[in-house]
Amino acid sequence: MTGRLAGKVAVITGGASGIGAGTARLFHAEGARVVIGDLQEEPGAVLAAELGEGAVFARADVTREDDVAALVDTAVERFGGLDVMMNNAGVMGVLGPVDRTPLAEADLTIAINLRGVLCGMKHAARVMKPRRSGVILSTSSPAGMLGGVGPHVYSAVKAGVIGLSNSVAAELRRFGVRCNVLVPGAVVSPMTAGLVAGGPGDLPGAEAALSATAYMDRPLRPADVAAGALYLASDEASHVTGIVLPVDAGMTGAGGPSP
Ligand code: NAD
Numbered sequence: 654m655t656g657r658l659a660g661k662v663a664v665i666t667g668g669a670s671g672i673g674a675g676t677a678r679l680f681h682a683e684g685a686r687v688v689i690g691d692l693q694e695e696p697g698a699v700l701a702a703e704l705g706e707g708a709v710f711a712r713a714d715v716t717r718e719d720d721v722a723a724l725v726d727t728a729v730e731r732f733g734g735l736d737v738m739m740n741n742a743g744v745m746g747v748l749g750p751v752d753r754t755p756l757a758e759a760d761l762t763i764a765i766n767l768r769g770v771l772c773g774m775k776h777a778a779r780v781m782k783p784r785r786s787g788v789i790l791s792t793s794s795p796a797g798m799l800g801g802v803g804p805h806v807y808s809a810v811k812a813g814v815i816g817l818s819n820s821v822a823a824e825l826r827r828f829g830v831r832c833n834v835l836v837p838g839a840v841v842s843p844m845t846a847g848l849v850a851g852g853p854g855d856l857p858g859a860e861a862a863l864s865a866t867a868y869m870d871r872p873l874r875p876a877d878v879a880a881g882a883l884y885l886a887s888d889e890a891s892h893v894t895g896i897v898l899p900v901d902a903g904m905t906g907a908g909g910p911s912p
Pocket of ligand 1: 666667668669670671672673690691692693713714715716741742743744745765792793794795836837838839840841842843844845
């Protein structure tokens with residue numbers, strides 16, 4: 654087996670769509686066996702079938718601990734272990750002004766985007782600590798680092814993902830387990846298509862809309878973020894832990910668009 658992830662086993666939540674699906678494709682192409690976890694059964698099953706041997710789909714809701722535990726157990730039982738856990742499932746959640754926040758909807762956003770990540774870390778650590786090896790990746794957002802680039806609850810939970818990951822990185826490094834965060838910029842995906850185009854299926858509309866505001870010559874695509882995930886997941890990053898890797902065309906570090 655060849656590839657930068659040859660012999661490794663990865664679980665990717667939110668793996669049926671967008672950034673998660675792009676990462677599942679790249680990880681699999683680089684030799685990993687992948688467990689794709691998602692609420693959406695049809696696209697998840699189609700992706701697993703497209704990838705073929707070494708890829709399975711399992712329906713999982715990251716707000717349910719049993720589902721997340723089962724994803725990890727599937728990796729161990731089907732493929733013999735867990736090397737990479739990518740906590741990527743997320744929703745934009747509550748929109749609108751803070752004084753009209755529907756708190757039940759906020760609870761759900763927090764449950765998916767933050768508690769779901771914690772749950773993934775918990776069950777990945779259960780398997781990785783005794784093996785003294787593994788990589789945990791979590792998907793945050795520029796909204797978790799800057800004000801004014803995302804809805805308020807989304808910003809709060811994405812900031813929380815960074816704090817959680819840094820803390821868990823400090824705890825797990827002595828067990829040989831690395832823990833890092835990806836910060837994608839505005840990526841052409843069903844999530845952004847639902848916001849800036851004609852709905853989650855309108856990827857050409859999202860590509861066109863995000864092209865108009867892109868900081869570089871084209872908007873980000875899932876494969877761009879997947880390339881960052883691949884580096885962090887690979888042995889090339891063997892001493893990289895507790896970091897936040899922006900793949901965001903400079904939205905966070907370079908202060909947005911060029912003058
Ligand atoms: P997407 O909507 O294409 O994919 C998200 C996936 O998560 C979907 O397949 C969805 O079914 C799944 N999901 C939602 N709730 C779930 C739950 N409770 N349990 C399991 N799966 C669930 O979005 P995307 O753009 O690929 O986003 C992936 C991640 O990247 C998210 O965490 C998002 O917040 C983050 N992100 C996206 C962008 C962007 O511009 N697209 C930018 C920064 C961060």
